[in-house]
Amino acid sequence: EAEVAQSPRYKITEKSQAVAFWCDPISGHATLYWYRQILGQGPELLVQFQDESVVDDSQLPKDRFSAERLKGVDSTLKIQPAELGDSAMYLCASSLAPKSGSPGTIAGANVLTFGAGSRLTVL
């Protein structure tokens, strides 16, 4: 069964250091999402890509967070510098969903498939 791959699974870093997470979505999935899940909370969307373009980054703290999906396939989320409050699980998800209005939308195309996540601890 196809999976969304994420690495690393666990990362411990000191505050003010840089950290990066990588995500490889399911092959053919046009849309990629990064979520942050703080312990005891539900996931919150950080950024959404449609192919290589950012569709929504309204919740991304742009002073320290950046995300890219240069070739429209895999994606990297970076935090620099990391702060104590960034400790969380970072989840990547993908969906088949093409751009709205595109012909031939497949039933279930908008279902998100999540990776196992990258757990960040900032000391």
Place this chain on the structure above:
Amino acid sequence: GDSVTQMEGPVTLSEEAFLTINCTYTATGYPSLFWYVQYPGEGLQLLLKATKADDKGSNKGFEATYRKETTSFHLEKGSVQVSDSAVYFCALKPYGGSQGNLIFGKGTKLSVKP
């Protein structure tokens, strides 16, 4: 803004017990509603969904009915198994919102004892 409230856990049940996890929402228009499940060490998986009022989503013995009059989407299962132990998240997609802009509840941890 739109929000989801679900019952706090943890919930501990014996095998074959009846499960209800309450979920209510606040939203304008007609959101789509979802239940996701997160097994230990794994990512979130879509369990079931409903896209309009009175729809019933079902999967793996779990059911939830979209009740617009009570703005609820409670998750039920008639007989839980140890393998159902996981964290369950209720979520909504705002009407007209982008596909990824799901708003999640805080999650309810379910533990099923043999």
